[in-house]
Amino acid sequence: xxxxxxxxxxxxxxxxxxxxxxxxxxxxxxxxxxxxxxxxxxxxxxxxxxxxxxxxxxxxxxxxxxxxxxxxxxxxxxxxxxxxxxxxxxxxxxxxxxxxxxxxxxxxxxxxxxxxxxxxxxxxxxxxxxxxxxxxxxxxxxxxxxxxxxxxxxxxxxxxxxxxxxxxxxxxxxxxxxxxxxxxxxxxxxxxxxxxxxxxxxxxxxxxxxxxxxxxxxxxxxxxxxxxxxxxxxxxxxxxxxxxxxxxxxxxxxxxxxxxxxxxxxxxxxxxxxxxxxxxxxxxxxxxxxxxxxxxxxxxxxxxxxxxxxxxxxxxxxxxxxxxxxxxxxxxxx
Numbered sequence: 001x002x003x004x005x006x007x008x009x010x011x012x013x014x015x016x017x018x019x020x021x022x023x024x025x026x027x028x029x030x031x032x033x034x035x036x037x038x039x040x041x042x043x044x045x046x047x048x049x050x051x052x053x054x055x056x057x058x059x060x061x062x063x064x065x066x067x068x069x070x071x072x073x074x075x076x077x078x079x080x081x082x083x084x085x086x087x088x089x090x091x092x093x094x095x096x097x098x099x100x101x102x103x104x105x106x107x108x109x110x111x112x113x114x115x116x117x118x119x120x121x122x123x124x125x126x127x128x129x130x131x132x133x134x135x136x137x138x139x140x141x142x143x144x145x146x147x148x149x150x151x152x153x154x155x156x157x158x159x160x161x162x163x164x165x166x167x168x169x170x171x172x173x174x175x176x177x178x179x180x181x182x183x184x185x186x187x188x189x190x191x192x193x194x195x196x197x198x199x200x201x202x203x204x205x206x207x208x209x210x211x212x213x214x215x216x217x218x219x220x221x222x223x224x225x226x227x228x229x230x231x232x233x234x235x236x237x238x239x240x241x242x243x244x245x246x247x248x249x250x251x252x253x254x255x256x257x258x259x260x261x262x263x264x265x266x267x268x269x270x271x272x273x274x275x276x277x278x279x280x281x282x283x284x285x286x287x288x289x290x291x292x293x294x295x296x297x298x299x300x301x302x303x304x305x306x307x308x309x310x311x312x313x314x315x316x317x318x319x320x321x322x323x324x325x326x327x328x329x330x331x332x333x334x
Contacts, residue, residue, distance in 0.1 A: 001174055001181065001244060002127055005042060005136045006144050007035055008169040009058040017085045019078060020052050028054070028167065034188040035168050036062040042134055044068070048126060049138030050076040058168055059138040070138070075122035078140035079115040082106040099157035116146035123147060127175055144171060151180040151209040152285060154201060154274055163187075173210065176244070183210035184284065199276045200325040205287065208272040213286035214252040215239040216267070217330045218260060220293040223309035226317075227259045230305040236318035237326075238291075252289040259304050263297035270330055275322060288326055290333055 011028035024032070039062045047063040049056045051072040063070045086094055097104050098112050105111040126135070139147075141164050148155040148171055163169050166187050174182040216238040218225040226235040238259040242251040249269070256262050270288040299307060308314075312331075317323050 001176055002131050003042075003134045004123075004126075004173050004175065005039060005044070005134070006147065006171040006173065007039075007055075007059055007136055007138050008141055008144050008163070008171075009052075009054040009138060009167060010035070011167045012054040019080070022052070022054055024054050024057050029057070031168060031188075032058055032061045035059060035170075036065060038170065038186075038188055039136055040065075042136075044136050045133040046071070046130055046135045047138075048073055048076070048135060050078065050140060050143065052077055052140070055138035055140060059136055062136070073122050073126070075118040076137065076139055076143065079112065079142045079146075080108070080110045082109040095160075096157065099160065112142075112146055115143060116150055119143050119147050120150050124178055127178055131177070141167075141169075147171075148173075148183070148185075152183060152274070153207060153209075154203065180210040181242075181244075182212045182284070197277070198321045200322050201274045201276070202288075202325065202329050203272040203274070205269045205271050208274060208285045210285050211242060211248050211272075211287050212284045213239060213241060214248050214255060215273070215286060215288045215326060216252050216256045216291050217270070217288065217327070218256060218262065218265070218291040218293050219334065220296065220309060223311060224313075225260060225293060225307055225309055226314055227304045227307045229303050231303075232318065234316045234318040235308065235310070235314040237323070239286075248287040249289070252287075252291075256291055256293075258300050258302050260293070260307050261297045261299040262291070262293045262295075264294040265291050266294075267291040270333060273322075273326060288330060290330060 010031045011025045012022050013025045016022040035058055044066060047059050047068045048071050049059055051074055056070055056072060060070055081094065102113040103111050145155065145160040168188055170186040170188060172184045173180060218238060227238060228235050238256045240255045242248055252267060256265065267289050270290045272285065272287055274285045313323060313327050
């Protein structure tokens with residue numbers, strides 16, 4: 001597994017219009033310490049960066065402390081808007097149009113499709129070079145957003161706007177070869193989630209990427225089967241992390257047996273889901289499966305204490321912000 005820590009640069013001084021040489025502000029130079037502290041215990045073996053000054057300077061302090069050189073890669077540079085500087089009103093309209101149409105560009109600028117293509121090509125070369133290692137990459141708001149969008153199509157205009165004023169900002173992405181195996185975003189100014197509220201979205205099966213979890217809604221004897229862990233009083237669906245080397249379907253089959261004792265069953269893909277913290281702290285994607293259990297064996301001696309059948313959702317449910325959203329969609333498939 002390769003882990004890439006994408007570091008969106010610290011605050012930059014927009015009084016300087018040259019994109020390649022624009023420096024960090026005084027605040028930005030102070031905030032670089034947040035990046036250094038965050039990366040300190042991540043076992044980073046290489047530090048790469050866009051060649052632009054603000055990106056290099058954001059990761060340079062950590063690299064120097066870790067005894068590493070910063071290698072610049074030209075194709076990780078930020079999107080070129082145009083040869084002319086755009087005023088605020090023009091800029092906002094330009095950004096909105098680019099996210100609505102990845103082929104749109106101004107006269108001498110780049111479209112997001114081209115920005116995404118060169119960043120992904122550079123990233124895949126890096127993944128081949130540093131497979132199995134932890135690396136940091138200094139990058140930019142739009143360039144990074146197109147990378148995340150490549151692996152998760154729900155990361156679009158709104159997600160880009162939500163992070164655009166947060167500098168520095170981090171996306172931690174795990175790769176199994178070239179396959180995105182997990183993704184989390186992080187606001188370094190909020191090292192823990194705020195009020196714990198979540199936003200849950202669903203999408204067609206296979207629409208997202210970077211899956212970390214599976215959820216299995218199981219039917220048995222005409223009812224929904226839920227399980228209760230030995231350490232909890234609440235009920236939940238079968239499900240859990242996708243382990244290294246597993247497909248989501250492999251994980252779903254394994255979790256269904258381990259948590260319910262299902263001996264004979266059929267299981268089919270249902271839909272994708274994404275869970276995001278309301279404050280933008282992070283998010284994770286998963287896949288939902290629908291199982292029909294024909295027979296149950298003994299409950300395996302792992303984490304679950306019991307299984308029970310319910311007509312709908314248990315009153316005492318685990319993940320009360322997530323389960324109702326997923327149940328509403330899965331119930332339409334039965």
